Amino acid sequence: MTESRGWTRHARVRACDGRGVPPPIVSSAGHREEGTASVELIAAVPFLLLAVLVAAQLALAGQALWSAGVAARAGARAALVGGDATAVARRALPPSLRRGARVSDADGVAVRVLIPRLLPALPRLMIGSESGLGGG
Secondary structure (H helix, E strand, C coil): CEEECCEEECCCCCCCCCCCCCCCCHHHCCCCCCCHHHHHHHHHHHHHHHHHHHHHHHHHHHHHHHHHHHHHHHHHHHHHCCCCHHHHHHHHCCHHHHCCCEEECCCCEEEEEECCCCCCCCCCCEEEEEECCCCC
16 A cells, blocks of 8 residues: 555555546457447347247146136036036136037046137147046
């Protein structure tokens, strides 16, 4: 540590020349970095949109599976009390999933529904659930 004019200064600190801003380093004089954050953001936006689309499609698949499970359970309860299991299971589905749904009550109640697609280019997939309530 050195002392000048009553001020204590660390030995590695250079004296300020009064300009307040250090002079630019010679190696970065020709390279301007203004706007690079904007370019990087624009490059990342398609990947962010893809991640949102994948998450939304997975949420739709989960909702379809959940609805199929609820419908199969409702159909199994109807079959247990002697009702029309197929009709009850179909009515338990949300209206958007009823079209294209397959319900069978051969051994328990099985419900298969088409997964809604966000993009028409995605393949048509079905997901399903089974439920059976034993008679005792």
